Amino acid sequence: MNGTLAVARYTLLELTRRRILLVFFIIGAILIALLGIGLKIFYSAIVSGTTSGPSAPNLTPEQTNRLVEFLFVSQILSVLSIFGILIAFGLGMTAIYHDLESGAAVSIFSKPVSRVAFTIGKLLAAVVGLVAIVGVLALEARLVMYLFGGGLENALWVEILATIANTVVLMLIVLALSTWMNNIIAAVVAFIYYNVVAGVLVFLHTLADQGAIGNEFARFAINVGYWLVPHNLTSSALHDLAQAQIEISSGGPRAGASNLPAASGIGDVVWWAFVVLFFAAMVYYSVRRRQV
Amino acid sequence: MAAVVTVDAVRKRYRRRDPWAVDGVTFELEGGHAFGLLGPNGAGKTTVVKMIAGLLRPDSGKVLLFGTEPGNPGARRDLGFSPEDPDFPKFLRAREVLDYFASLLGLDETERSRRIPETLEFAGLDKERRQIRQFSKGMKQRLGIAQAILGRPKLLILDEPTADLDPLGRRDVRALIDRLKESGVAILLNSHLLSEVELVCDTVAIMAKGRVLKEGTMAEVVPQGRSLEDVFVELVEASAPPRDQLPSFISDKEKG
Numbered sequence: 001m002n003g004t005l006a007v008a009r010y011t012l013l014e015l016t017r018r019r020i021l022l023v024f025f026i027i028g029a030i031l032i033a034l035l036g037i038g039l040k041i042f043y044s045a046i047v048s049g050t051t052s053g054p055s056a057p058n059l060t061p062e063q064t065n066r067l068v069e070f071l072f073v074s075q076i077l078s079v080l081s082i083f084g085i086l087i088a089f090g091l092g093m094t095a096i097y098h099d100l101e102s103g104a105a106v107s108i109f110s111k112p113v114s115r116v117a118f119t120i121g122k123l124l125a126a127v128v129g130l131v132a133i134v135g136v137l138a139l140e141a142r143l144v145m146y147l148f149g150g151g152l153e154n155a156l157w158v159e160i161l162a163t164i165a166n167t168v169v170l171m172l173i174v175l176a177l178s179t180w181m182n183n184i185i186a187a188v189v190a191f192i193y194y195n196v197v198a199g200v201l202v203f204l205h206t207l208a209d210q211g212a213i214g215n216e217f218a219r220f221a222i223n224v225g226y227w228l229v230p231h232n233l234t235s236s237a238l239h240d241l242a243q244a245q246i247e248i249s250s251g252g253p254r255a256g257a258s259n260l261p262a263a264s265g266i267g268d269v270v271w272w273a274f275v276v277l278f279f280a281a282m283v284y285y286s287v288r289r290r291q292v
Numbered sequence: 293m294a295a296v297v298t299v300d301a302v303r304k305r306y307r308r309r310d311p312w313a314v315d316g317v318t319f320e321l322e323g324g325h326a327f328g329l330l331g332p333n334g335a336g337k338t339t340v341v342k343m344i345a346g347l348l349r350p351d352s353g354k355v356l357l358f359g360t361e362p363g364n365p366g367a368r369r370d371l372g373f374s375p376e377d378p379d380f381p382k383f384l385r386a387r388e389v390l391d392y393f394a395s396l397l398g399l400d401e402t403e404r405s406r407r408i409p410e411t412l413e414f415a416g417l418d419k420e421r422r423q424i425r426q427f428s429k430g431m432k433q434r435l436g437i438a439q440a441i442l443g444r445p446k447l448l449i450l451d452e453p454t455a456d457l458d459p460l461g462r463r464d465v466r467a468l469i470d471r472l473k474e475s476g477v478a479i480l481l482n483s484h485l486l487s488e489v490e491l492v493c494d495t496v497a498i499m500a501k502g503r504v505l506k507e508g509t510m511a512e513v514v515p516q517g518r519s520l521e522d523v524f525v526e527l528v529e530a531s532a533p534p535r536d537q538l539p540s541f542i543s544d545k546e547k548g
Contacts, residue, residue: 003365006395010384017383017423103379107439110345110373111396112365291306292347 007121036144092174328493372445378436
């Protein structure tokens, strides 16, 4: 336990000194602030009638404010997702790789610490680092939302939890790959696997679910593929936001956001947990076999 | 006295098609003794010490550290290992590295606050505030020795400990080895510097191509009137095909 905590503590200290993570964090923070302020200025301009925008002539200033707020929250979720991915790559590429490659692992492993304790410490530090950075960005987003009066906290928080869960998986894939290949190659392979292959399969699965793919064999193959790759967890936030925007714009309840993916079910959460455990075990297996 | 290290008919190769990096090496080391492991580059010395430190697993044979498998973390509690070309987490400072390793060794706060400043002073790094990534090779070497003695080990393995040190640093390492030997610590010294080995080691083993060519006390290995270097060169050259001393383009007298 002491060994795990020592590894986690000093890995976190190291991560706080890595410029690449600091750069991602600062750019993300600036982007969120600019997005909020920009949209607020845009809203003010619409209400004062100096520009045209999403405000239809029949919308009240309150409805316009709400619409811009929905727009802001949608954009914030995209920004957090993108920076979550960048930070996951940054953490995954550095948390273990440099210790194994530089020879630092030789001194560490000659101490009375097991490789399982080392691996758990590293994983703990990486996850805490990821949650802390994305969490602070989310907190900033929440503060910026005060510009609009708030009221969408739940949508934001649940989706942020899903974003963190997704980026943890990506980070674990990069970590697992970086224990037995160059970390840049590991990041590229992880990107292809997680964002391209899994992304395409999840998209096809959504189409198949909506009945857009009629061929039985294709549907079966897509289903099998879908359960072989990690797939992003989503909350109902994106769906609800889109629905609310449609309702405000059209002046009442109306269907229209049904083509957006629904919130993940219990099966997806169980699959996520399995994928996390699988890749964490992969990291341990690689560290255990590693000859330093 | 019980052996601190037992290496018994150990064989190791890194890949199945590779030749044996270590082929049937056997020796024992007791407390209060200094054992020198000598050999040319690629002889298998570092592989042997890495197996003793639990970093590599032998393919066959047996390695025991304080009577147990070195892969067991508990067996490494009394081990101090200063690797060849040591490196450390590069964004930490020397004091933080020692605190990190003290935590891994399970030292409490009182011991840490006593040992870390003294160890840093011994290594000449007490005033150093830069991160490891800005350290020279010599500074890393001194930190490598510092972290190895931090836990007051009963076995100290030094793999080329003075390769990047200045003469003063070398003198300090020799003094350290002598002092530790007196207090009953076993020393395993891996070095190319034969004069240094001759000064501090009680017994030596000369290795080449993964095998021990000769082993014994210094008096047994080095006959009267000869030096360790003479014996080393003779043994190593006898085990390898003769080769030209210099490339032909250097030794050619004719130019153009």
